[in-house]
Every structure is written in structure tokens, then in C-alpha cells.
Amino acid sequence: MPRLDYQTAGESHGPGLLATVTGLPAGVVLDEGLINTELSRRQGGYGRGGRQRIETDTVEFLTGVRRGKSIGSPLTMFIKNKDSRLDDLQKTPPVYRPRPGHADLAGSIKWLTTDCRETLERASARETAARVAAGAVARCLLREFGVEVFGFVRQIGVHATALQVTPENWREMLAARDASDTYCPDAPVTERQCAVIRQAKIDKDTVGGIVEAHAFGCPPGVGSSMDWRDKLDARLAYAVMGIQAFKAVEIGLGRDCAALPGSQVHDPIFFDRARQMGPTLGFVRTRNNAGGTEGGMTNGQPVVVRGTMKPIATLLQGLPSVDLNTKEAQQSQYERSDICAVSAASVVMENAVAFEIARAFSDKFGGDSVVEMGTNYDTFLKLARSLPLDPPEMTIA
Ligand code: EPS
Numbered sequence: 001m002p003r004l005d006y007q008t009a010g011e012s013h014g015p016g017l018l019a020t021v022t023g024l025p026a027g028v029v030l031d032e033g034l035i036n037t038e039l040s041r042r043q044g045g046y047g048r049g050g051r052q053r054i055e056t057d058t059v060e061f062l063t064g065v066r067r068g069k070s071i072g073s074p075l076t077m078f079i080k081n082k083d084s085r086l087d088d089l090q091k092t093p094p095v096y097r098p099r100p101g102h103a104d105l106a107g108s109i110k111w112l113t114t115d116c117r118e119t120l121e122r123a124s125a126r127e128t129a130a131r132v133a134a135g136a137v138a139r140c141l142l143r144e145f146g147v148e149v150f151g152f153v154r155q156i157g158v159h160a161t162a163l164q165v166t167p168e169n170w171r172e173m174l175a176a177r178d179a180s181d182t183y184c185p186d187a188p189v190t191e192r193q194c195a196v197i198r199q200a201k202i203d204k205d206t207v208g209g210i211v212e213a214h215a216f217g218c219p220p221g222v223g224s225s226m227d228w229r230d231k232l233d234a235r236l237a238y239a240v241m242g243i244q245a246f247k248a249v250e251i252g253l254g255r256d257c258a259a260l261p262g263s264q265v266h267d268p269i270f271f272d273r274a275r276q277m278g279p280t281l282g283f284v285r286t287r288n289n290a291g292g293t294e295g296g297m298t299n300g301q302p303v304v305v306r307g308t309m310k311p312i313a314t315l316l317q318g319l320p321s322v323d324l325n326t327k328e329a330q331q332s333q334y335e336r337s338d339i340c341a342v343s344a345a346s347v348v349m350e351n352a353v354a355f356e357i358a359r360a361f362s363d364k365f366g367g368d369s370v371v372e373m374g375t376n377y378d379t380f381l382k383l384a385r386s387l388p389l390d391p392p393e394m395t396i397a
Pocket of ligand 1: 012049050051083123124125126127128129312313314335336337338341344
């Protein structure tokens, strides 16, 4: 059985996008409704551009599925682009004036062309639709183990919500998020965020922000401290940093750890016998500064990831740039784009985080089918609850 993994293919204005998920065990119930809901949420959020009025992203399963369940073979999904015009020189002309902040300049030099379109078509955040589809499939697997992932917008521009998400209140937060135009579960903050986006549109400018994802229901021990490549926090950072326009990733308290003493950073451990049968195995904390990971492994607390997205690089006013053919100073080229895509990015990060957790879950509990994986999961929890397996060692003073 190969490791759970995924790849995407497709250009922004090509015929469509593909996501291929490999290593998915057989028997996962593929909830097409969930996948399409996530795709449609990714298209939304206040401040999006004209493209989202053209597209209605939905997934078509091409391989790996029978009667609504995975069969263990590579699973391929197709998302059709209605705005498909890649070979039409009139409709998709060359781009010679690179946008500062975009892949345009570095990519055109790398691939030895002065036409930035060759790079931008793949660098475009349109590709994140395929990533959301793959992540939503991973969530179908995680659901079998009671793991749920919740993502939202923490901040747009300088307007941040101070609301704290907990295992007790997250469903309420989800309802508030779904009622918000910016996917921020705080109504007064949503209004201020919308105002900033409106002003940016008037100013022909763009805005960035911070998004957050919480994963609930992971037992301790998912991920590994044995190899840095298998550390769950490292995998999460890799996946989140790989999202278009992300410039920073934090787990739990993140960079705020630096200014505090250890006594205020590390989360004290308690044991609550009443919660022993839950995924925490009864090990509880009074706070979650660690963001649910210690030593690159889950510790039974919610996994908390934050990502910072820079403002979109395509500005209606343009930015100082250079014509790659003449080397003369020119404003950067305008391509249809968004004023703010932070809301969409929250959906992308939420699903990218889900995929990494599902991968670490498969590494730990393995199996060719969900049934086998479930048995491994149950056996592990049973063994962990019955610790110590051997009588404790006696120390002689
Ligand atoms: C996007 C589609 C793109 C942009 C945006 C995200 O559509 P188009 O370029 O056809 O208008 O709206 O892409 C970028 C921000 C970018 O840098 O390319 C989407 O589907 O999310």
C-alpha cells in the first residue's frame, strides 16, 4: 500500500483541474456533497473577482471509486474550467510586465521565456480547487475516526477576532462562520473586514490576512519524532507554506512563544479518568499553547494551525516593474484577479491541514481497507489505555 499522497494538475485557463489521491484505503465513503460544498465555499468570500461568477466548481470522479466508495486504486477527480481559453492568443495574451509579488519574474527567467503566462497559469490560485478536493477526500477518511477539521478567518488587514475556538464551542463557531461574508465567526469584526476590502477596491489595492484551522478528535501519537520528515507539525508547515501567497505558518502559540517563560508556555498535564474512553485517553490540559503537537506528534489536544496570506499580487493600479522584452520601466500588467482571497484561503488551508492529518493517521494505523485501519486504531487505543503493559520498573534507592 503506497503512502497516502496527492498530486494536482491543470492550468488556470486550461480545460480543467485534476487531483489524484493515492494510497487511500478501500471502503472510504466518498461524500460528494461535502467535497462540492468545500469547493463552493472556496469560491466564495467577500472581495473575490469576476472568475467566481463564471465557474461552478464541482467534482467528477474519474477513477478509484465504485458505488460511492474508494476501492484502493488511485482516485482521480476532475474539476472543469468553464473559462477555458489557454491557447487563444486574443483572450489569453502574453504577459511581459511581471507583477511584483507573483511568480511571473522568477518563473519566466527559470523557464527561459519573456512570457510570464507560461508560469502564471500554473502558479494561479485556481489550482487550490484541486487541493481542496483532495483535502475533502481526506476528511471523508478522517470522519471514519471521528476527526473533524474546522477552518475560519482570524484576520483581514488589521481587523482580527479575539474569539477562542474550543472543542465545546466549535460547532457554534462554524454556524457563525457560515453566516459571515468573510468566513470570520465574529459579526462586528466581519463588518470591519468588509469595509477594508471595499476601501482596497476603491484604492485599486489588495488585502491579506490570517486564517486558522483546528482539528478535533486526534488521539495522542499521530506523527512521529523519529524522523524530522515525519513530524506532523513539520508536515503541516510544509503543506500550508505550499499554498499560494502564504508567507508564515504557526502552530499553537507560534511566534508568541518567544517572549514568554517556559512556565507560561508549556501546557500542564492532568489525568481525568472520566475522559479515559475518549481520544485524549484521559490526558487533559488547561490550555493548548502547543497547538496539539509535542515532538512532532499529536498529544490528544486539538491541532491548531495558523497561516498568514500576503495581499494578492495583482493590483488594478499596477506596481513598478519592467518590460521583459525592452527592459524599460513599466507598471506591472493587470490580469483579472481578486481584491481579497483570505476567506478562500481559509478553506484551502483547512483542507490541506486535513490531508496532512489523514496522511499521518494512515502512517500510524495503516491498512488496505478502512475496516483494517479501524481495527488497528481500536487496538492501539485499547493498548494505550491499558498502560503500563508491564509492571513499572522498581528503582532501588
Ligand atoms: C482563482 C482564479 C483566478 C483568480 C485567482 C484565484 O481567476 P482569473 O485569473 O481567471 O481571474 O481569481 O487567482 C489568483 C489570485 C492568482 O494569483 O492567480 C481561483 O479560482 O481561486
